[in-house]
Amino acid sequence: MAEATRLPIAPSPAAPSWLGQLSWAWVGVVPFFVFALMFLIVPTALLMVGGFQDAQGHLTLRNLADLFQPTILSSYVISIKVSAASAIGGALIGFALAYAAIAGGLPAFVRPALMTFSGVASNFAGVPLAFAFLATLGRAGLATALLNRWGIDIYRGGFNLLSFWGLTLTYMYFQIPLMVLILAPAIDGLKREWREASANLGASGWEYWRYIVLPILWPPLLGATLLLFANAFGAVATAYALTGSSLNIVTIVLYAQIRGDVLHNQNLGYALALGMILITGLSNGAYIWLRGRSERWLR
Amino acid sequence: MAFLEIANIQKRFALTTAVERVDLEVTRGEFVSFLGPSGCGKSTTLRIIAGFETPSAGAIRLDGVDITRRPPNQRHVGMVFQSYALFPNMTIAQNVGFGLKVAKKPAAEIARRVEEMLTLIKLPALGQRYPYQLSGGQQQRVALARALAIQPQVLLLDEPLSALDAKIRVALRNEIRSIQRKLDITTIYVTHDQEEALSLSDRIVVMNEGRVEQIGTPFEIYNAPATPFVAAFVGTLSILRGHVADPARGALVIDGQEVVAARGLEGARAGDACAVALRPEVVSLEGAAEDGNRMQGTVEDVNFLGSIVRVRVRFTDNTISLDTFNNPRLSPPQRGQPATVHFSRNAVLVLEAPTAG
Amino acid sequence: MTRGRLISWLLLLFGVLYFFVPLLGTLEFSLRYLRGRYSLTAYQIVLNDPRFLATIGYSTTLALATIAVGVVLVVPTAYWIQLRLPRLRPVVEFITLLPLVIPAIVFVFGYLRLYNSSSFLPLTGSERATDLLLTCSYVTLALPYMYRAVDTGLRAIDVRTLTEAAQSLGAAWSTILLRVILPNVRVAVLSGAFLTFAIVIGEFTMASLLNRPAFGPYLQNIGANRAYEPAALAIISFAITWASIGLIQVLGRGAPGQTVAR
Numbered sequence: 001m002a003e004a005t006r007l008p009i010a011p012s013p014a015a016p017s018w019l020g021q022l023s024w025a026w027v028g029v030v031p032f033f034v035f036a037l038m039f040l041i042v043p044t045a046l047l048m049v050g051g052f053q054d055a056q057g058h059l060t061l062r063n064l065a066d067l068f069q070p071t072i073l074s075s076y077v078i079s080i081k082v083s084a085a086s087a088i089g090g091a092l093i094g095f096a097l098a099y100a101a102i103a104g105g106l107p108a109f110v111r112p113a114l115m116t117f118s119g120v121a122s123n124f125a126g127v128p129l130a131f132a133f134l135a136t137l138g139r140a141g142l143a144t145a146l147l148n149r150w151g152i153d154i155y156r157g158g159f160n161l162l163s164f165w166g167l168t169l170t171y172m173y174f175q176i177p178l179m180v181l182i183l184a185p186a187i188d189g190l191k192r193e194w195r196e197a198s199a200n201l202g203a204s205g206w207e208y209w210r211y212i213v214l215p216i217l218w219p220p221l222l223g224a225t226l227l228l229f230a231n232a233f234g235a236v237a238t239a240y241a242l243t244g245s246s247l248n249i250v251t252i253v254l255y256a257q258i259r260g261d262v263l264h265n266q267n268l269g270y271a272l273a274l275g276m277i278l279i280t281g282l283s284n285g286a287y288i289w290l291r292g293r294s295e296r297w298l299r
Numbered sequence: 300m301a302f303l304e305i306a307n308i309q310k311r312f313a314l315t316t317a318v319e320r321v322d323l324e325v326t327r328g329e330f331v332s333f334l335g336p337s338g339c340g341k342s343t344t345l346r347i348i349a350g351f352e353t354p355s356a357g358a359i360r361l362d363g364v365d366i367t368r369r370p371p372n373q374r375h376v377g378m379v380f381q382s383y384a385l386f387p388n389m390t391i392a393q394n395v396g397f398g399l400k401v402a403k404k405p406a407a408e409i410a411r412r413v414e415e416m417l418t419l420i421k422l423p424a425l426g427q428r429y430p431y432q433l434s435g436g437q438q439q440r441v442a443l444a445r446a447l448a449i450q451p452q453v454l455l456l457d458e459p460l461s462a463l464d465a466k467i468r469v470a471l472r473n474e475i476r477s478i479q480r481k482l483d484i485t486t487i488y489v490t491h492d493q494e495e496a497l498s499l500s501d502r503i504v505v506m507n508e509g510r511v512e513q514i515g516t517p518f519e520i521y522n523a524p525a526t527p528f529v530a531a532f533v534g535t536l537s538i539l540r541g542h543v544a545d546p547a548r549g550a551l552v553i554d555g556q557e558v559v560a561a562r563g564l565e566g567a568r569a570g571d572a573c574a575v576a577l578r579p580e581v582v583s584l585e586g587a588a589e590d591g592n593r594m595q596g597t598v599e600d601v602n603f604l605g606s607i608v609r610v611r612v613r614f615t616d617n618t619i620s621l622d623t624f625n626n627p628r629l630s631p632p633q634r635g636q637p638a639t640v641h642f643s644r645n646a647v648l649v650l651e652a653p654t655a656g
Numbered sequence: 657m658t659r660g661r662l663i664s665w666l667l668l669l670f671g672v673l674y675f676f677v678p679l680l681g682t683l684e685f686s687l688r689y690l691r692g693r694y695s696l697t698a699y700q701i702v703l704n705d706p707r708f709l710a711t712i713g714y715s716t717t718l719a720l721a722t723i724a725v726g727v728v729l730v731v732p733t734a735y736w737i738q739l740r741l742p743r744l745r746p747v748v749e750f751i752t753l754l755p756l757v758i759p760a761i762v763f764v765f766g767y768l769r770l771y772n773s774s775s776f777l778p779l780t781g782s783e784r785a786t787d788l789l790l791t792c793s794y795v796t797l798a799l800p801y802m803y804r805a806v807d808t809g810l811r812a813i814d815v816r817t818l819t820e821a822a823q824s825l826g827a828a829w830s831t832i833l834l835r836v837i838l839p840n841v842r843v844a845v846l847s848g849a850f851l852t853f854a855i856v857i858g859e860f861t862m863a864s865l866l867n868r869p870a871f872g873p874y875l876q877n878i879g880a881n882r883a884y885e886p887a888a889l890a891i892i893s894f895a896i897t898w899a900s901i902g903l904i905q906v907l908g909r910g911a912p913g914q915t916v917a918r
Contacts, residue, residue, distance in 0.1 A: 100663070212386050
């Protein structure tokens with residue numbers, strides 16, 4: 001890589017002669033790549049390889065097969081369900097909210113306020129979020145009490161915060177703002193003139209949505225939903241603080257496995273991680289592909 | 300009988316008045332331009348006609364029917380936007396046919412009409428392309444076809460050529476006018492480019508800061524501007540400032556030289572400050588009639604514009620611009636050489652000016 | 657009001673409720689320590705708990721270390737990529753995307769396997785070494801945001817021209833980076849720094865699995881054992897997050913072309 005510099009480079013102090021042609025740029029990025037190797041690439045690669053090995057180090061597909069045993073399979077299923085539910089719920093509500101704030105005819109201050117708040121709320125996850133929902137919708141929570149006062153006993157009706165739906169609802173607290181943030185640029189890309197042109201040509205609001213908005217927005221919508229899915233799939237702190245080990249999602253199982261080898265099989269733990277990487281990797285890959293597709297139209 | 304009636308239209312926002320008052324009657328098949336600088340209210344007025352803004356007062360009547368309160372998708376007017384606004388997810392054919400599809404016309408009729416429109420705009424082979432594959436000029440023609448496909452009663456164009464290169468602009472505006480003539484469709488055209496307005500329109504509405512300054516044919520607007528704004532905005536103008544010498548005779552003194560207008564200056568007194576305007580084509584360097592005006596000065600600048608040579612002559616404080624046709628056998632005047640400019644009394648446009656304090 | 661606008665207002669109302677009711681609920685819950693009346697007792701207990709100060713102090717120290725390491729890694733890299741190595745850009749961007757794709761728990765699992773007591777680099781051998789490992793874990797988490805912020809900041813200033821100007825005046829590379837580039841991307845770096853701070857303070861998984869006394873595990877521990885203090889802690893935590901992110905928005909308004917990534 002010998003990019004000719006047209007300007008004299010100030011002589012660097014005491015450079016050994018064998019560095020010669022080596023551009024300083026390469027030296028400058030070495031720390032980054034070393035760090036990336038040590039803390040990003042190698043650990044992950046090691047886990048992925050370990051998933052294909054047995055305790056003696058021989059290659060095997062046994063671990064992958066073991067992933068399908070009932071307890072582990074069911075943990076994957078629950079994880080997928082929670083992630084999908086919170087992703088779809090977050091996507092629909094987030095989309096509606098973002099569209100209302102950006103293109104819905106609301107006063108100008110609404111959009112920046114929503115963006116700021118979404119920036120904060122999307123980072124408010126983990127343990128404090130679990131506390132917040134316990135304090136609100138737990139048995140002694142404020143909302144529960146208020147609803148009781150108005151005659152609605154949600155716990156008698158079967159609701160329980162420490163359950164699948166409770167966790168989904170809690171996850172949506174950061175999924176919705178994340179959706180708003182991801183989708184805002186795409187909604188910005190919907191030019192106002194398209195709406196006016198469609199009305200001018202006789203289309204109703206619904207026809208505008210059907211023929212123009214949805215065809216243009218479905219790739220970013222789907223992509224963002226997949227991103228939300230991957231985001232929820234990898235979360236562990238919120239679930240740990242809310243439902244503890246009672247809800248057996250994959251991350252909780254992995255957490256327990258790391259802590260104390262509850263699976264009694266190190267390599268199965270690696271396979272578990274491998275499965276996770278596959279699922280989040282595929283979702284993110286699909287998101288990037290879909291984002292590329294839509295960029296052409298929303299330029 | 301007016302086909303399109305714009306009656307006392309006003310538009311006020313919380314802090315500003317976008318449109319103070321517009322009254323206009325447009326006959327069927329007429330091409331009317333709204334001309335003015337940015338922010339003068341011309342686009343707002345157009346959007347009120349289209350239905351994207353509701354007026355604070357006044358009414359729009361189309362063929363006798365009051366459409367002021369009708370939603371924009373029920374007005375049956377066709378609009379062409381400055382940014383083309385073609386739907387990116389549809390092919391050209393689908394774009395052009397969109398209005399007909401929404402009106403639930405049968406597919407065969409839509410196909411036929413689309414082909415008709417594409418032929419009209421001379422792009423018959425591009426039906427299956429997407430907007431991003433077309434040039435700006437082509438996209439705008441498609442936008443025009445899309446608006447015309449629904450056979451609207453009125454065609455509205457909002458600065459349709461502003462986003463295009465100069466050469467394409469001239470070609471396309473002539474094409475727009477010829478299509479408009481062929482279809483005999485009533486057209487409202489908004490622009491800030493006075494050359495466009497002058498060359499295309501049957502009548503021009505000149506606007507400034509929400510007010511209508513003048514309504515007239517291009518010839519009237521250019522040669523008989525009603526207000527100083529119209530005089531300065533349309534075409535180029537030289538403005539000379541001086542003092543009134545003899546109001547009865549219509550004589551002024553400008554930079555120590557006498558200039559006489561065609562009529563007396565009513566209401567003015569000797570010594571009042573005054574300003575007059577002259578179009579560059581009425582001023583010449585050659586000798587003219589006995590009772591014409593004559594001023595001595597020095598050539599300050601010569602702009603060779605191709606077929607026109609624009610010369611600027613400086614007196615003491617004032618300068619005057621004059622246009623002569625290029626003469627291949629005569630070289631233009633040199634900077635710094637003395638010059639005498641001639642113009643008739645009728646050419647002097649007296650502008651209202653504040654009296655001396 | 658048109659029907660569309662009415663729907664927008666209703667949606668906004670729903671959004672506001674969904675986001676503020678939990679916060680209000682937490683606040684109200686945190687004030688309920690004393691039976692019968694509202695008081696700040698829960699807050700007093702929390703703030704006087706020596707473990708609270710210890711863990712916040714620990715996490716803050718680690719956050720600062722993370723920011724320092726992050727800046728040292730990211731700024732020169734982003735600079736060189738923009739200036740001399742544009743072909744490496746896709747590689748670097750892929751690397752900075754990895755922490756967003758691969759969950760944190762997977763990373764820490766990898767670290768424990770790779771750097772445990774019986775490996776070539778026993779980073780879990782001592783407390784200090786584990787702190788170092790945790791810091792590097794946090795750098796991994798913050799990398800995407802830090803890189804995006806600095807990269808955007810560098811794009812907003814004309815890096816090439818500034819460098820050439822400095823070179824023609826005789827500056828060495830270290831001078832250029834420290835005295836010319838860094839001050840001009842200060843706002844971008846600060847944005848990245850505040851985001852990193854917010855991430856580190858609230859982080860639970862990595863600190864818990866590496867067994868370090870950070871704020872996250874402390875929060876979870878309190879939540880498992882106490883009733884009202886967790887709510888107070890949640891409010892405090894939210895305030896810290898809000899302050900950090902809010903500062904980014906405030907900073908961002910001043911600088912050329914700055915937006916918070918994400």
